[in-house]
Amino acid sequence: DVKVTQSSRYLVKRTGEKVFLECVQDMDHENMFWYRQDPGLGLRLIYFSYDVKMKEKGDIPEGYSVSREKKERFSLILESASTNQTSMYLCASSFAHIGTLNTDTQYFGPGTRLTVL
């Protein structure tokens, strides 16, 4: 079974703090993703990585950065947390179709519910 783990289930931070969310997958997947989930908005892609040190912006990258130093680990960084970043953050990983960057089935972690006060 694919396992995607996230460093925290619940996190409470103060405005202006630097926040690190960690994600690790154990299936040697090429692709990794960070989403945020908000009621009525579904899942919105923040960043996508298709290889070590490679990243692409998603739909809502503002206020976020990412790091992928090892294939199995993908970190999301909030440089200066704000209250509007209070949300559920979901990490996912997937294989890429051979010869492409494209994603098939995604496997999700349990999520981190971040509250910024």
Place this chain on the structure above:
Amino acid sequence: AQSVAQPEDQVNVAEGNPLTVKCTYSVSGNPYLFWYVQYPNRGLQFLLKYITGDNLVKGSYGFEAEFNKSQTSFHLKKPSALVSDSALYFCAVRAAYSGGYQKVTFGTGTKLQVIP
């Protein structure tokens, strides 16, 4: 622009009755379509996907979905609902490979409530 519509925020169904969760999509070219389920305080789990071939796709936990190209729909169905099916369901789409990265777009989710 690519999009997914899940027109119902919530679907209520009695236990033992058939259930349908609706999804329509818009994408350039042929679609790859997915259904995921999210139980409370959990991440999303893959249920089933349509890539090509038979329009009726069978997945986990007795769920199936029917791809209808003319109606651009991919509705999720189950013949007999269980209380344990109560969860949040997401439909997702991406364009079939045609060069370059094809983004996956998720719907806003439909909450399924199965009433005992």
